[in-house]
């Protein structure tokens with residue numbers, strides 16, 4: 001990563017403006033790769049960052065301790081250039097494991113992993129099967145006048161939403177508003193007032209969830225975090241407790257929702273691949289999940305890492321304290337890693353390592369749960385509705401207005417006979 005003799009000056013590095021509406025996510029990702037392994041990106045509000053667009057370089061960078069995840073190391077924030085109404089602020093200025101380093105990161109992560117164990121995830125299987133089955137039963141009742149059903153709204157969204165809300169003891173009546181507020185975190189097209197109001201409301205709602213679990217402790221993970229804090233107040237501050245809840249509830253639904261949506265959309269638009277999947281067993285469906293993660297990564301871009309010293313990547317000098325974006329969907333189609341046909345959705349390809357769940361110390365903590373939810377939900381919808389088809393031209397699907405989330409905002413289908 002560091003052996004080039006004459007580093008480029010910032011002026012010679014190509015610049016690309018990232019679209020806050022996510023209008024052409026993969027077109028933009030292809031342009032990022034074409035421009036080179038290290039690119040300058042312009043974000044809403046004219047904020048500048050960098051993007052490392054090669055799989056191999058990104059893989060090294062995200063596991064390198066010279067790159068902090070703590071926003072307190074971002075020069076632009078320290079200079080006061082980033083206001084609290086900046087549309088991307090909800091993904092950046094938060095206090096939890098995803099924005100912490102080293103010992104602090106291990107402490108916050110361990111508080112969750114000690115109760116959110118592989119066994120606990122496995123125990124959720126029958127409940128997820130039940131949730132999936134109930135939602136599939138209800139689909140015909142959601143048909144519009146033209147007979148189409150929005151599979152994103154009525155299936156892909158409520159599966160992870162119900163699972164994560166039950167896991168963290170979120171009362172039923174708080175869930176509809178929680179869902180809207182979690183959606184807002186990933187949006188990059190909101191105005192400053194809406195951003196600030198949404199953040200205040202998120203924290204108020206989550207504080208109510210904590211209060212409720214304090215009064216009525218249960219077998220949920222919020223109660224477990226409260227118990228850890230009560231046993232040793234130094235192990236987790238109240239701010240970190242709410243911040244952790246915010247992370248788990250947002251990461252636990254938006255991403256998996258996009259994975260389920262993207263996989264169903266990919267199969268509906270690739271009939272040959274769909275036929276292979278429908279004839280296949282569990283391993284084939286697991287390949288559908290992995291190929292979707294690679295080819296259509298639910299987290300298209302993820303903010304930020306901040307070098308703790310001046311660094312050089314592929315001959316480009318990045319000064320200490322600048323922001324570097326991880327473009328997970330661009331590297332998912334990097335031909336150097338995935339072959340010359342990396343642009344093709346192919347569930348039979350020999351899977352090479354993808355970075356859709358990241359890599360290194362911040363590797364997605366929810367990956368086993370996300371994989372299990374997807375592996376149960378996606379085949380079930382094709383099994384229950386073998387005549388399933390898209391109700392609109394795929395080109396007409398409107399993307400989620402986000403430069404982080406990569407998915408479509410609706411998925412209208414016909415259930416068939």
Ligand code: HEM
Pocket residue numbers: 062097098099109164247248251252253255256259297298299302326328355356357358361362363364365366367369370
């Ligand atoms: C398809 C679904 C998912 C995808 C694609 C995904 C993707 C990611 C990525 C890319 C990161 C690392 C970001 C970075 O630092 O660059 C991450 C971290 C994380 N994810 Fe996920 N995620 C998914 C599902 C989940 C679920 C279901 C949960 C919770 C139940 C979850 C919880 C987390 C947490 C807590 C972290 C922070 C880990 C840390 O900083 O140590 N994710 N995820």
